[in-house]
Amino acid sequence: MEPYRIKVVEPIPQLTRQQREEALKRVHYNLFDLRAEEVTIDLLTDSGTGALSAAQLAAGMAGDESYSGSRSFYRFHEAVTELTGYAHILPAHQGRAAERILFNTLLEPGRIVLANTHFDTTRANVELSGAEARDLPCAEARNLDSAEHFKGNIDLDALSRTLDGPDGSRVAMVVMTITNNGGGGQPVSMDNLKRTSALCRRHGVPFFLDAARFAENAWLVTRHEPEYRDRTPRQVAEEAFRLADGCMMSAKKDAIVHIGGFIGLNDPELAQRCELLLIATEGFATYGGLAGRDLDMMAQGLTEVTEPAYLAERADVAAHLAHRVRSAGVDIIEPPGMHALYLNAGRLLPHIPAHHFPGHALACQLYLEGGIRSAELGSLYLGEEDEDGNPTKSAPYELVRLALPRRVYTRSHYDHVGETLAEIAKRADSVYGFRIVEQSPILRHFRATLEPVPVHG
């Protein structure tokens, strides 16, 4: 059961099907353009959408809004230092700001960043600095249906080969995303982290964690890695941070705050250079684009997020929804993980070809039938077309992500999601596809406008 009770509630919008149909037409079938008040269950993201605890709100009230040297900064600094062990901690307003500052300081054209899988903003920030982002996911990650526990791991052989090979001297850093959001939210084992750390040390290459979901990763390690069965998630997390030379963190996930992030570093010279860029572009080094209250709420959230009762319930909710989804006849990336379920829309809607976007079709149906907002992670997001609109590249899988906000929805909300999917699955062959009407040159899924096209099953 939930290890908390509800003190403050917010009504959720309940629209008629006709209202949702009109809303979809108005936004040209782009779910990002819906107003939140048109969405009943919002599973677009788990980022910045969690519910604050009473203790976090109280901590926020104690926030010190001094421009420099605030008490909030020192409380935040102590909490992050104790957790991570890094010598230098720089606050930033969110994860991608931390990425931009670190990469602009460390990278240059011609250099390579290796990762288990770069998250999309991480890749974008690597590329904006002129470097190359190269993914080395483990082989197990390619089988969406296998229930192996650490499909977020990096491919150690490929890592070793690259570091030893002709590109080795160009590798500027190795990043491990825990959990691996771009790879189905799968965790990384401590064994994989240790071996990666050892390889990086041997080659003198900095090793960083993209630690957005460090606590969820730690929980899954205590469940599935025998050596860690008797450790607490907090102990696992502390050890994981200490295997790396630093981290970037979007605190909007596993610090359960609405805004926030940080960089942790051991290298004093790198920290000094990052700090200058931080001051120039985010804010002074003791607030980094945040309010004092945000720093205090982050510090409190970082202690709550590793509580076993909280993590056990979060894993259980994901398992509950996974069970409902499978019972509805819809496949997911297995095993379900914790922060999101990834629906295999390509398999559910085989009559819709990739260039008519089966993932987007399922996401629109989820909204139309149940007021549920989700995120397409298929060919609308990753595909490409030539100037005449002919498809040139499709995504490897046509997925829809149902992200689970922290402490926000109950099992009955998720039952509604399962029931809606079951209804859609019953008449899957009548679901229509889509065609792009207009699109932007980059990140097209955010701004594209679309229209339905009939495709027959």
Ligand SMILES: Cc1ncc(COP(=O)(O)O)c(C=O)c1O
């Ligand atoms: C693994 C990972 N890294 C980085 C980010 C970027 O963080 P933010 O949205 O706070 O900029 C995200 C956001 O979803 C993420 O999942």
